[in-house]
Amino acid sequence: MEPTTSDADAVSEARPGVSASAGLPKALPELDKRAQDAATKSAIFSLVDVCVAYGGVPAVEDATLDLLQNEITAFIGPSGCGKSTLIRCLNRMNDLIPSASVSGKVLFYDQDLYAGDVDPVEVRKRIGMVFQKPNPFPKSIFENIAFGPKVLGMKGNMGEIVERALTRAALWDEVKDRLKTNAFGMSGGQQQRLCIARTLAVDPDVILMDEPCSALDPISTGAIEELMLDLKAKYSIVIVTHNMQQAARVSDRTAFFNVDKVQDGKRVGKLVEFDRTEKIFTAPSDQRTEQYVTGKFG
Amino acid sequence: MSPDSGRQHFQQALAELEDSALGGLDLVLEQLDRVLEALERQDVELAQLVIADDDRLDGRYLEVHQGILSLLALQAPVAGDLRLVAALLHVIKHVERMGDQCVNVAKLIPLSGHEPPVQSEILDRLVQMGQFARAEVVQCKRSFAERNVPMAEDLLARDRDINRLNREIFRLAIEAGDDVDVREWAMIMTLVARAFERVGDNAVDIGEQTAFVVTGLFREFSDASHVAAT
Numbered sequence: 001m002e003p004t005t006s007d008a009d010a011v012s013e014a015r016p017g018v019s020a021s022a023g024l025p026k027a028l029p030e031l032d033k034r035a036q037d038a039a040t041k042s043a044i045f046s047l048v049d050v051c052v053a054y055g056g057v058p059a060v061e062d063a064t065l066d067l068l069q070n071e072i073t074a075f076i077g078p079s080g081c082g083k084s085t086l087i088r089c090l091n092r093m094n095d096l097i098p099s100a101s102v103s104g105k106v107l108f109y110d111q112d113l114y115a116g117d118v119d120p121v122e123v124r125k126r127i128g129m130v131f132q133k134p135n136p137f138p139k140s141i142f143e144n145i146a147f148g149p150k151v152l153g154m155k156g157n158m159g160e161i162v163e164r165a166l167t168r169a170a171l172w173d174e175v176k177d178r179l180k181t182n183a184f185g186m187s188g189g190q191q192q193r194l195c196i197a198r199t200l201a202v203d204p205d206v207i208l209m210d211e212p213c214s215a216l217d218p219i220s221t222g223a224i225e226e227l228m229l230d231l232k233a234k235y236s237i238v239i240v241t242h243n244m245q246q247a248a249r250v251s252d253r254t255a256f257f258n259v260d261k262v263q264d265g266k267r268v269g270k271l272v273e274f275d276r277t278e279k280i281f282t283a284p285s286d287q288r289t290e291q292y293v294t295g296k297f298g
Numbered sequence: 299m300s301p302d303s304g305r306q307h308f309q310q311a312l313a314e315l316e317d318s319a320l321g322g323l324d325l326v327l328e329q330l331d332r333v334l335e336a337l338e339r340q341d342v343e344l345a346q347l348v349i350a351d352d353d354r355l356d357g358r359y360l361e362v363h364q365g366i367l368s369l370l371a372l373q374a375p376v377a378g379d380l381r382l383v384a385a386l387l388h389v390i391k392h393v394e395r396m397g398d399q400c401v402n403v404a405k406l407i408p409l410s411g412h413e414p415p416v417q418s419e420i421l422d423r424l425v426q427m428g429q430f431a432r433a434e435v436v437q438c439k440r441s442f443a444e445r446n447v448p449m450a451e452d453l454l455a456r457d458r459d460i461n462r463l464n465r466e467i468f469r470l471a472i473e474a475g476d477d478v479d480v481r482e483w484a485m486i487m488t489l490v491a492r493a494f495e496r497v498g499d500n501a502v503d504i505g506e507q508t509a510f511v512v513t514g515l516f517r518e519f520s521d522a523s524h525v526a527a528t
Contacts, residue, residue: 248376281376283377289377294377294379296305
C-alpha cells in the first residue's frame, strides 16, 4: 500500500461507511487554512524513493516525503522501522558506516546531498545533529561551544558566538557565570541543551534530533520541547522520538514508519503515512497508523 | 501486531464508558414510554414519577462525564479513541437533554387539568410523535454502537416525520376554536409537541456523532440556519 502523504485531499476523500451520495463532509475552514500554509512553505528536504541498506540488506525502503522549512517534523514508529536510519541520511551520518548504502534522492534545497562534489563537512555544518545521550566534549562549557566555529574557521568574536548559541539554547542565564567549568558538571538536561547550543554555534539550517529526550527527566524534557518550539522560528527541525505524546506536543508534521515483513523473514521499514500532526493524532488515514498511535500494537 | 494486543485495560475502560453513555438512551426510552402513557391517560402520578426519575439520568450524565475526564487525564486517547471520547461527551449531553424533555412533558400534563377537553386529532398526532421519537432514540443508539453511518444519516429522514407532525399540531391548535379551555389545552399540547420534536433533534445530533467517530469529520446532517424546503 502506498504511503498517504495527503493534506487537503485526504479531508475530502470518501471513507468506508459513507456513501458518495450522502454528501461528503466538507473540510473545516481551519484545516483548509493550514493545508494552504503547507502549500506555500518551501521544502528544505525532498526525499524521493530513498532506500538505505546495511550490507545489502534494506533497513528502510521507498521513503518519499518533503520536510518543510521552519517546521518540526517528527518521525515515529516501532523499533526497527528505519526512522533513525532515515534521519541519519539527512546529514550523511551513514557515510561513517562502511556497509551502509543509500539510494534514491535526498535533495537539500533542491540539491542532491549525495552528489560527488558535496563536502560532507559542509553538510554537517548546515545540518546539525543532537543525539539520544548528551555527548559534550570533556572540556569547558565555553570550549564545547567554541570548538565547531574554531574548526570551521568562523570569523567574529568567539565570546559573542558562544553567548549567542547559549542564549538561543536557553542556557545562557544558567551557565554564564561558569563558562570555564567542565561541561560534565552540568545536569543531563543542561548537557543536552549544551549539545543543542553546540549545534547552533555553527549556524545550521536544520537540526536533526535522534530521541533527544529519552535520557532526560520530565522537567528537562519539557525545557527541550519548549526550546524546540522557540527554535523553529529560525531553524527547521526533524526529531525521531519513541514518545508519541512528544511528537504530538512539538511537531507540525508527523511521519509514521512501520516494519514491513518481506520475504525470507527480513524486516524492512516503510513510510506508512505522513501528514499534519493534528491529523495523525485525531483522524489518521491509514489503519496501521491508527493502531500504532492508539497503542494497539508496537 | 494484533489489533487486540496492547492497552487492553484502557480499551476495556473506553468500552465500558460507551456502554454507560449509550445505556443512558435506554433510560430515556423508559422515560419516554412512561410520559407517553401518562399523556394518553392523563395520569398525573405517573408524570410525577417521570419527574422524580430524571435524577437517574442526571446521575448517569455525571458518571459518564467524570469517566471521560478521567480517561482524558490519565490515558491521553488519540485518533479513533479520542474521537470516540469526544463523541461520548456529546452523546451523554444529548441523553441528559432528552431526559429533560421528558420532564418538560411530565410537568405540562397536570397543567391541562383533571378532565381536559382532549381533541383526538391533536392527541393522536402527539402520541405518534412520541412513538417516532422513541424509534429515533432506538435508531441513534444502534447506529452509534454499530458505527453505521448510513443508519445514522437515515435519522434525518425519520426526523422529518416528527417535524411534519409538529407543524400539523401547531396548525390544529391555531384552529382549535373559540372555547378558552380547548384553546388552553391545545396551546399546552403545542409545548408537548415541541418537547418531542427536540428529542428527535437530539437523536439526529447523536447520529452526527456516529458519523464523526467513523469519518473523523464533523458535519451537520441538516443546517438549521440555512433551511432547505423539507
